[in-house]
Amino acid sequence: MDTHDVKDLPEVFQRIAQQKKSLCDAQSRKGQRPRRDPAMTLIFNHNLQRMTNEMRNLASMDGGTATYGTTFVPPPYPPCIRPLAELTKTTIDKLVLETQHRGTYLLVRCVTRQDRLTAVTAIVEDENRDAILLQLYHQELAFESTEDILNLGRVLIIKEPYLKFTANGGYALRVDHVGDVVFLAPDDERIPPVWLSSGVMECTASGWKTTGNERFERGEYRAAIEAYTQALECTPTAAESDTIHLNRSLAFIRMGAFDRALSDISAASSADSSEKALYRKAQALYGLQRFRDCCEVLKTLRQQYPNNKTARDLLNRAVARVAEQLHGRYDFKKMLDEAAKLRPPHLDHATYIGGPVVIKDSVISPAGRGMFTTRAVSAGELLLCEKAFAHVFVDESGTGAQALPMTMVIDAVNNRASMGAENELLNQAVQKLWRNPSLASAITNLHHGSYQPVDATSSVDGNPIIDTFLIRQIMALNSFGCPLTSRESVLGSSSKGAATTKQQEAAFHSSGIWPQASHINHSCTSNVRRCFIGDMMTVRATRDLPADAELVWWYRPPPSGVDATYLEHQKTFRSQWGFTCKCAMCRDLRDTPRSVLQRRRQLLDEFASLLGTSPQQQSRGLAGGGGGGRRPLKAGVLKKASAIVQKLDATYKNTAPTRVPRPAVAGLNMELARRLADGTEAGAAESARYALAALEACGFVICTGQSPGRGPLVVKEWGLMIDTVLDAWLYLQEAYWIVAPHLAVSALGYARTAYKICVGEDVSFGDALAGQGTGSSR
Numbered sequence: 001m002d003t004h005d006v007k008d009l010p011e012v013f014q015r016i017a018q019q020k021k022s023l024c025d026a027q028s029r030k031g032q033r034p035r036r037d038p039a040m041t042l043i044f045n046h047n048l049q050r051m052t053n054e055m056r057n058l059a060s061m062d063g064g065t066a067t068y069g070t071t072f073v074p075p076p077y078p079p080c081i082r083p084l085a086e087l088t089k090t091t092i093d094k095l096v097l098e099t100q101h102r103g104t105y106l107l108v109r110c111v112t113r114q115d116r117l118t119a120v121t122a123i124v125e126d127e128n129r130d131a132i133l134l135q136l137y138h139q140e141l142a143f144e145s146t147e148d149i150l151n152l153g154r155v156l157i158i159k160e161p162y163l164k165f166t167a168n169g170g171y172a173l174r175v176d177h178v179g180d181v182v183f184l185a186p187d188d189e190r191i192p193p194v195w196l197s198s199g200v201m202e203c204t205a206s207g208w209k210t211t212g213n214e215r216f217e218r219g220e221y222r223a224a225i226e227a228y229t230q231a232l233e234c235t236p237t238a239a240e241s242d243t244i245h246l247n248r249s250l251a252f253i254r255m256g257a258f259d260r261a262l263s264d265i266s267a268a269s270s271a272d273s274s275e276k277a278l279y280r281k282a283q284a285l286y287g288l289q290r291f292r293d294c295c296e297v298l299k300t301l302r303q304q305y306p307n308n309k310t311a312r313d314l315l316n317r318a319v320a321r322v323a324e325q326l327h328g329r330y331d332f333k334k335m336l337d338e339a340a341k342l343r344p345p346h347l348d349h350a351t352y353i354g355g356p357v358v359i360k361d362s363v364i365s366p367a368g369r370g371m372f373t374t375r376a377v378s379a380g381e382l383l384l385c386e387k388a389f390a391h392v393f394v395d396e397s398g399t400g401a402q403a404l405p406m407t408m409v410i411d412a413v414n415n416r417a418s419m420g421a422e423n424e425l426l427n428q429a430v431q432k433l434w435r436n437p438s439l440a441s442a443i444t445n446l447h448h449g450s451y452q453p454v455d456a457t458s459s460v461d462g463n464p465i466i467d468t469f470l471i472r473q474i475m476a477l478n479s480f481g482c483p484l485t486s487r488e489s490v491l492g493s494s495s496k497g498a499a500t501t502k503q504q505e506a507a508f509h510s511s512g513i514w515p516q517a518s519h520i521n522h523s524c525t526s527n528v529r530r531c532f533i534g535d536m537m538t539v540r541a542t543r544d545l546p547a548d549a550e551l552v553w554w555y556r557p558p559p560s561g562v563d564a565t566y567l568e569h570q571k572t573f574r575s576q577w578g579f580t581c582k583c584a585m586c587r588d589l590r591d592t593p594r595s596v597l598q599r600r601r602q603l604l605d606e607f608a609s610l611l612g613t614s615p616q617q618q619s620r621g622l623a624g625g626g627g628g629g630r631r632p633l634k635a636g637v638l639k640k641a642s643a644i645v646q647k648l649d650a651t652y653k654n655t656a657p658t659r660v661p662r663p664a665v666a667g668l669n670m671e672l673a674r675r676l677a678d679g680t681e682a683g684a685a686e687s688a689r690y691a692l693a694a695l696e697a698c699g700f701v702i703c704t705g706q707s708p709g710r711g712p713l714v715v716k717e718w719g720l721m722i723d724t725v726l727d728a729w730l731y732l733q734e735a736y737w738i739v740a741p742h743l744a745v746s747a748l749g750y751a752r753t754a755y756k757i758c759v760g761e762d763v764s765f766g767d768a769l770a771g772q773g774t775g776s777s778r
């Protein structure tokens with residue numbers, strides 16, 4: 001959602017146009033045989049490119065400028081759904097351009113080492129010694145690249161090969177679907193004798209097992225799995241078979257292939273009794289987030305092996321996860337600490353599945369689903385806390401090994417272009433599904449627009465069928481950009497003070513997919529807000545809601561009512577998600593004449609030049625970082641500024657702010673509240689007045705008691721939870737401690753709730769209050 005969309009940047013726009021043209025040119029050559037390059041030329045060019053990339057990587061690890069690759073999304077084509085036995089062999093010389101060779105397969109071996117940028121590439125040759133460039137996409141994760149997957153001499157099968165033009169005008173075998181490539185073991189009988197390596201290796205189960213163990217020790221899990229697989233094919237004894245299965249299960253666990261680990265464990269005859277088997281089973285279940293099952297296994301393990309301390313520790317963790325799953329009991333302080341330390345910030349916590357929400361047919365998304373409350377909930381209440389299915393962290397400050405290379409993804413077919421970790425997010429999701437087929441429905445059931453997935457059984461040749469283009473479409477419609485923590489993004493780090501406008505407006509390069517949360521539909525007049533702590537997302541109600549209320553949040557911020565016209569505001573919704581927002585704010589914007597929008601812009605500019613603030617800050621109505629700081633306002637300036645705010649307010653004639661909130665009016669009021677808070681009684685009284693006006697402009701209905709000295713302050717109705725609201729509450733409670741202490745406690749309570757809604761937790765509220773610089777010491 002708030003990912004970095006770059007399609008409207010002029011240079012990107014041009015590249016999309018170029019790519020469209022290239023796709024058309026490519027189509028005009030569909031079916032032609034390409035000019036064939038000699039193997040030596042291909043190998044030379046590939047090795048040169050590999051060396052250049054290696055040097056560039058070394059330079060960026062040395063603190064140089066981080067590089068980013070560009071990847072062009074091809075038009076979708078389906079994964080192979082037929083078993084290998086039904087395909088017939090073909091050769092490179094028979095391949096024609098821009099064609100998927102259905103019903104065939106290609107047997108090739110690598111004649112170079114691999115290169116890796118956005119794809120893993122190598123030059124391969126067939127039995128006729130014809131060579132070609134092979135590009136494998138989505139086969140591995142960025143930080144798994146310690147083990148090459150295409151090493152010299154490696155033999156593989158490409159199912160239903162697709163010969164495509166490359167972005168630089170050449171051509172290559174492009175493989176997008178992870179199941180369309182089959183890596184052959186070194187002694188596979190399908191390998192032609194001339195390709196068999198002379199020193200063919202182990203031939204006993206115990207030899208292969210030892211090799212597997214050595215590779216495992218070196219952290220080469222993929223290679224270790226291959227060795228253990230070889231060992232199992234050498235008719236081991238029953239005892240050996242058990243050990244090999246259990247060893248392989250651990251390598252699978254290290255690869256995050258928990259489903260595969262579980263099936264190895266159950267293949268061992270001691271699955272239900274041996275200490276090792278029970279512990280591995282518990283680890284795999286934990287990895288799959290099956291915490292209750294995990295607890296059951298660990299209880300058995302503890303009964304049989306009471307001295308196993310590691311099992312006790314894992315059981316404690318699993319019990320804590322069950323409490324999170326069922327009751328939403330999270331230690332947010334610990335989560336913040338973990339997010340600050342862990343890189344990537346992938347936290348060991350569970351998804352709250354026992355919350356007061358349910359997914360069912362939507363009211364606002366025709367023929368789609370949405371998320372609803374199952375009972376009445378109050379503002380600030382935690383409705384969902386979800387662990388990302390996949391999450392990629394881009395350390396904006398990081399260099400070297402910590403800096404994940406960003407990619408620009410250009411999808412000319414769908415008119416999309418984004419900058420960030422989208423490609424790596426897709427890799428993660430694809431790999432997680434490939435390694436854990438039991439998780440498939442969590443992703444494949446998500447909204448995928450008009451994309452038609454292949455109609456097939458879920459597996460072929462013992463492997464799941466994963467359609468990369470389906471997953472890409474699901475990611476495009478359902479993933480979220482995210483900061484490291486919302487606390488940092490809303491408030492700024494304590495050393496920097498309040499967030500700058502730039503931070504608040506930033507689209508994020510880090511991103512993730514949270515399958516439950518992605519059922520929530522869009523409305524500018526949202527009633528829930530999402531926040532992040534590492535890869536955990538919290539969803540809290542922004543107002544009191546009855547049972548059976550459909551939850552909605554903004555996919556992009558609500559219209560300011562100043563900058564964008566209705567059509568401009570709708571453009572992204574239509575192009576990115578295929579709908580038009582019909583909320584009250586959008587309808588009001590549609591009915592507001594352009595002349596009124598221009599008048600609002602003029603008033604904001606007048607206000608800005610009067611107070612010396614940036615017009616952009618005001619028009620967005622954002623909290624924190626008021627350009628004018630705390631310079632006192634002269635009475636004359638205040639009078640004029642106040643008149644401008646009134647005039648701006650008067651341009652919203654037809655609807656009350658409870659129906660159509662006025663972010664721009666709230667922003668100006670808040671600017672005055674900030675500037676007037678000078679610690680004096682007079683300043684505090686004025687500051688409170690404007691902070692209240694800011695809240696009312698956001699749609700809040702607040703009762704401050706009938707007679708002076710009486711309280712408490714009560715919110716009758718909650719408004720639109722933009723960040724201005726948090727500032728307003730913080731300034732209001734600060735002012736009330738000076739001029740109306742009887743209202744201050746309840747204002748502080750509301751400030752805490754607003755904080756919880758905007759930041760996701762309130763354990764850091766005290767620190768924020770002290771560091772936010774509102775002057776309050778409470």
Ligand SMILES: C[S@@+](CC[C@H](N)C(=O)[O-])C[C@H]1O[C@@H](n2cnc3c(N)ncnc32)[C@H](O)[C@@H]1O
Nearest residue numbers: 364365368369447478518519520521522577579
């Ligand atoms: C992230 S999904 C939301 C869940 C989705 N409705 C479902 O059925 O799974 C985004 C898609 O929901 C639909 N959608 C979201 N908000 C909408 C709205 N305000 N009006 C109409 N459709 C909406 C659009 O089809 C959009 O591409």
